[in-house]
Each structure stands twice: as structure tokens, then as C-alpha cells.
Amino acid sequence: MKTRIRYHRKLRRLTQSDVAKLIGTTAATVSRLETSEMNVSMTWLQRFADAFNVPVSDLIEFRPTHGGIPCIGEIGRSGALFEPGTGRDDDIKLESLSRNPVAIRIRENFGQYCVGDVIIADRMSAEHVIHAIGRDCVVEIEGEEGGFGRLISSDNGTYLLVPPEPGAKVRRFPLPNWVAPVVMLIRHL
Template identity: 60%
Template sequence: MTQTRIRHFRKLRGMTQSELARRVGTTAATVSRLETSGMTVSMDWLAKFAAVLDVRVADLISAPPRTASIPCIGQIGRDGHFENVVPAGDETLTLEAPARDPVAMRIRANVGLYCAGDVVIADRLPPEHVTRALGRDCIVEIDGEESGFGRFISSVDGTFFLVPPQSGAQARTLPRHGRVAPVVMLIRHL
């Protein structure tokens, strides 16, 4: 018996147990038991929860991702001088994506400020919060069409555009049904 991650994803989606229960076709009490008890859950149930929570079945039963805590040993000033002083609260650096619904993308070639090999972590926004992404670099996923990456902007009439990061590139008009994920973290291997 394994504890599921149903609660984790339900909370990330901002859903109550009652709302999830209604969408899955069960009771809030059943959702509560499945979230908190080490029960065996059938694949049928897991598939229903995965569909509603927009995750893979494996995400509901796998262990949560581990975060890496790395000791911080000091600071480097403008002149490159190392100071063996660690500000309070910065004793360790925890590598964890600051995102509610993270997605990642690897940069294949140098483009704009991004270098080949960089990994960008973005946070998929719910459709009602898409305007929070304006003016930011974003991954835009469009069902049935080519997705893209670039600066997410809008016009006075409310049309959304995606401006690729390379200079001179043509902006693309975006349909309203795409998923927008602003970049929240850059990982660069040196």
C-alpha cells in the first residue's frame, strides 16, 4: 500500500475535496480517505483522478521529487572578492522550481539571452490568469498547432502575440485557447 499524491495535485489545482469528488464521480469522504490513508487504489480510480487533475497516473503514485539542499558558503562581491559571510536565511540553497504547475524546456541553440543547453522552468497558468504572463518570456502550448517560446505580449484590442527571443524574428498571433507558462527559473550548466 502506498500513499497517493492526489492531495498534492488537488491543492496545486486549487480544488476542494468536494469539487474533486464531484468531477471524479465519488464522495468527498472517499477522496479524503484516498488522500490520507495508505490504501490500495485501483488503476481505474487512478486514471479518473489523473484525467481530472491533468497529470499522468504515474505522477499520482510516484514519490515526490526530491529537493537538493546545497550549503551556501559565502558571497561574491562586484570585484570578485569572496566574503565568508552568509546572510541569515541563506545558509542553504534549495533547488526547487517556484511553480504551481511546472514544465521544463531545454534550449537547443543560442537564441537571444538563452544559451544552448539551458533549461527553462515555466509555470503553466490557469486560463483566467493568462494576463499575469504579459511582458514575460513564456512557453505557449497550443493544441493541434505548433507551440512556441518567446515574449508574451498583447495589443490594445486584446490580441495576444508571441515574440521569439532572436532579434528580427516575426511575432506570432496566438489563439485564445493556448496554455501559457511564464519562465520562472533558468538552469545553466557551465
């Protein structure tokens, strides 16, 4: 059975060793399970689902029969259009691959974001904040206004939220109520 274990690991910017520690196994076993060199049981799927804070169904690869936009090829640095390989299903799906997606519209240009962009973030409880460290996130902080920026962990158990705009004020706070790392950017040209 094909799985999406590697996809969810890379989405969270975790190494195979990081995941191995979370689920109580070795990096070699994680590798074999990602590449289907080893049969993936429901027990393994549940362990990965718990570590990634997703339902087991999100870890099973399936290809919807409709709803995609046909991908006619790839463009290289030279600008040349390369046709996709034969037998490849490269339809582009605009579905969110997160457990609890939320959308936020960008109001003004800042950092890498432009007016009108829509970001899709995966809202998760504070206990899973480790999966959001080093990523752009929306956060809700107890007794304060929510915020957006790069989430960084500090030495004293608090967190920093670094806004994307240079010179903006960095916020320091304890464990947030919830955090939602960005998983997708939609930009109309």
C-alpha cells in the same frame, strides 16, 4: 507566520497595488501581510493563492532540513567573496517554486539562452494569462504549433509572442490554451 506572498508577487512582476486590486484590499494591507506586520489568516492566504494561481501551501515559508547546496557567501563587483551573515540559512535549493512546473531544454543558442540550458516554466490556464504578460513564456495556441517568446498583450484583445532572436517572426493569436512563464534557468558551465 512567515509567508512567501512577496516572493510570488515579485515572481509575477506585480506591484502591491496590482495584488490589492486582485484580492479586493489596499496596497497598505498587502504590504502589512507580506512583512508579517499583520496576522495572515487562512482566508487571506486563500485570496492570495487564488490571485497567484498557487496552492495555499506554496505561500507558507518553510525550510527543508536537507536537499540544499551550502552557500558559502556572496561575490561583489570587485570579485571579493563575502561570508554570509551569522545565523543565516542561505542553502541553495534547486526546487521549482511553481504550482505546475514544466521543463524545456534549449536546442540552439538564441537571445539570452544557450544550448543545453533548461528552463523551468509554471504552466497555468489561459484565464491567468495576465500573470505572464511581459515575460518569456511557452504557450500552446489552439490549432497552431506551440511557441516560446516574450508575451505581450495587444489593444484588440489578442496576444503577441515575440521570439528572443532578433528578426524572427512575431506571432499574433487569440487567448492561448495555456501559458507557462519562465521561473528558473538552469545552466551548466
